[in-house]
Amino acid sequence: MSDKPFLQLDGLRYGRGRASDIIKSLSLTIGQQERIGLVGESGCGKSTLLKLILGVISAQSGQICCAGEPIRIKPWRPMNHYRKLVQYIPQDPHTALPPQQTVAKLLAEPVKRLKLGTVDNALLQRAVEQVDLPHSILDKKATELSGGQAQRVALARALIIKPKFLLADEPTSGLDLPLREQIKALLAQVCEDNQMGLLVVTHDISMVSGLCERMLVMQQGHIIEDQATADVLRAPNNIYTQRLLEAVPRIDATAWHFPRSII
Numbered sequence: 001m002s003d004k005p006f007l008q009l010d011g012l013r014y015g016r017g018r019a020s021d022i023i024k025s026l027s028l029t030i031g032q033q034e035r036i037g038l039v040g041e042s043g044c045g046k047s048t049l050l051k052l053i054l055g056v057i058s059a060q061s062g063q064i065c066c067a068g069e070p071i072r073i074k075p076w077r078p079m080n081h082y083r084k085l086v087q088y089i090p091q092d093p094h095t096a097l098p099p100q101q102t103v104a105k106l107l108a109e110p111v112k113r114l115k116l117g118t119v120d121n122a123l124l125q126r127a128v129e130q131v132d133l134p135h136s137i138l139d140k141k142a143t144e145l146s147g148g149q150a151q152r153v154a155l156a157r158a159l160i161i162k163p164k165f166l167l168a169d170e171p172t173s174g175l176d177l178p179l180r181e182q183i184k185a186l187l188a189q190v191c192e193d194n195q196m197g198l199l200v201v202t203h204d205i206s207m208v209s210g211l212c213e214r215m216l217v218m219q220q221g222h223i224i225e226d227q228a229t230a231d232v233l234r235a236p237n238n239i240y241t242q243r244l245l246e247a248v249p250r251i252d253a254t255a256w257h258f259p260r261s262i263i
């Protein structure tokens with residue numbers, strides 16, 4: 001791939017009209033293999049931005065280029081080539097995965113759709129191994145998966161394409177703490193193994209600090225902070241970011257007491 005930025009977003013605008021736009025003249029450059037965390041309060045436009053980058057919705061104005069080429073040659077459909085480079089894991093894989101299909105079928109589908117070669121058992125087994133799932137999961141239906149398993153299957157389905165970049169929308173929402181840590185470690189591992197970039201939307205600042213070298217903060221459709229994660233956490237530029245970081249719950253063991261009645 002060229003030395004051009006992997007993704008270049010220029011002047012993106014999405015919404016019904018200037019005042020109520022969800023995304024407001026947003027520009028962003030994303031390098032190859034960059035790992036970026038995108039945070040911001042509920043409703044500020046994070047998922048909408050991911051959908052624009054994925055190409056499932058189109059901006060009213062502005063353009064997205066991948067390695068210097070516009071991602072759309074026709075207004076309604078991104079290039080097939082782009083689909084092979086950029087994959088997505090949804091916020092709630094349980095509702096996104098067709099419920100009656102087996103995991104084997106779910107994993108085979110994008111390989112067939114994008115004409116990436118034959119699907120055999122060895123390929124499917126490698127795909128589930130990569131996300132630490134047993135081979136036996138291949139025969140299960142999506143409805144039979146736990147939340148953590150569904151999240152891993154969604155990840156395996158994205159990785160089977162061997163993408164260069166992964167868009168992940170709150171990949172740990174609804175999971176308990178140990179599972180969140182496991183998914184975070186797994187994402188770090190697959191980014192490393194596959195030399196893949198990542199843009200992850202999350203409300204979990206520890207996911208950004210543990211996984212992403214760059215952090216973006218969004219407010220009302222604008223990117224208001226864009227720095228190295230360590231710099232944002234140490235000295236945010238924006239008062240809104242400061243408030244967002246202050247709102248992260250911390251456990252202070254010294255300030256916590258058992259009520260006398262249960263000691």
Ligand SMILES: Nc1ncnc2c1ncn2[C@@H]1O[C@H](COP(=O)(O)OP(=O)(O)OP(=O)(O)O)[C@@H](O)[C@H]1O
Pocket residue numbers: 022040041042043044045046047048049
């Ligand atoms: N299909 C849609 N039609 C109309 N408005 C929408 C649609 N999807 C989202 N919105 C609106 O766009 C705004 C941004 O939504 P979006 O889902 O991008 O926010 P978000 O930052 O991802 O929020 P959250 O953190 O709660 O997931 C919200 O006001 C939402 O109501």
